[in-house]
Amino acid sequence: AQSVTQPDIHITVSEGASLELRCNYSYGATPYLFWYVQSPGQGLQLLLKYFSGDTLVQGIKGFEAEFKRSQSSFNLRKPSVHWSDAAEYFCASDTGRRALTFGSGTRLQVQP
Amino acid sequence: GAGVSQSPRYKVAKRGQDVALRCDPISGHVSLFWYQQALGQGPEFLTYFQNEAQLDKSGLPSDRFFAERPEGSVSTLKIQRTQQEDSAVYLCASSPRTSGPTDTQYFGPGTRLTVL
Numbered sequence: 001a002q003s004v005t006q007p008d009i010h011i012t013v014s015e016g017a018s019l020e021l022r023c024n025y026s027y028g029a030t031p032y033l034f035w036y037v038q039s040p041g042q043g044l045q046l047l048l049k050y051f052s053g054d055t056l057v058q059g060i061k062g063f064e065a066e067f068k069r070s071q072s073s074f075n076l077r078k079p080s081v082h083w084s085d086a087a088e089y090f091c092a093s094d095t096g097r098r099a100l101t102f103g104s105g106t107r108l109q110v111q112p
Numbered sequence: 113g114a115g116v117s118q119s120p121r122y123k124v125a126k127r128g129q130d131v132a133l134r135c136d137p138i139s140g141h142v143s144l145f146w147y148q149q150a151l152g153q154g155p156e157f158l159t160y161f162q163n164e165a166q167l168d169k170s171g172l173p174s175d176r177f178f179a180e181r182p183e184g185s186v187s188t189l190k191i192q193r194t195q196q197e198d199s200a201v202y203l204c205a206s207s208p209r210t211s212g213p214t215d216t217q218y219f220g221p222g223t224r225l226t227v228l
Binding site for chain 2: 004036043044046049090092098100101103104
């Protein structure tokens with residue numbers, strides 16, 4: 001069965017600093033991979049997705065993610081964090097059956 | 113345009129009561145999904161519809177959970193004889209096509225269910 005692991009439950013960064021959120025997946029083949037953001041009272045919003053091809057994926061709000069098959073990872077990055085980026089971030093995978101498998105999330109706090 | 117809407121946003125039920133949660137997908141979206149998100153956890157898949165057909169219900173935790181989408185648009189998730197472990201946020205998502213996982217799922221704000 002597939003699984004998604006987000007090792008960091010909570011991360012705090014200073015505004016303007018760079019950010020990397022970790023995600024590891026467990027599946028025999030390459031799954032479809034996603035990053036979603038969830039703000040309080042808001043629905044999950046898709047930041048970016050990877051299916052195939054270029055392993056560096058650009059998303060909305062200045063986020064990018066890199067797929068590394070050798071490490072079974074799909075880490076999310078942003079070069080300069082803004083206070084409005086404070087939220088919960090979820091990595092997810094889909095092996096083709098349309099059901100997303102989510103990690104447990106990483107809560108991002110941004111210090112002024 | 114309007115996104116996915118869910119109602120009610122908050123629901124408090126006494127243990128043993130039946131509840132019904134409603135999802136209005138984006139107009140014209142073919143696929144509809146239900147997820148359950150326990151406190152401090154990521155969402156977990158419950159069930160998936162393509163139009164009115166329920167193609168996957170493997171995530172429903174027990175036979176107390178039932179979902180329907182009779183006309184291929186609005187969907188209702190019903191939980192019978194609620195238990196405290198049913199307390200969670202129930203998320204609905206829709207996607208425009210049936211082309212598989214490349215099709216983005218758009219999520220609603222969720223219904224927070226608290227069972228006392």
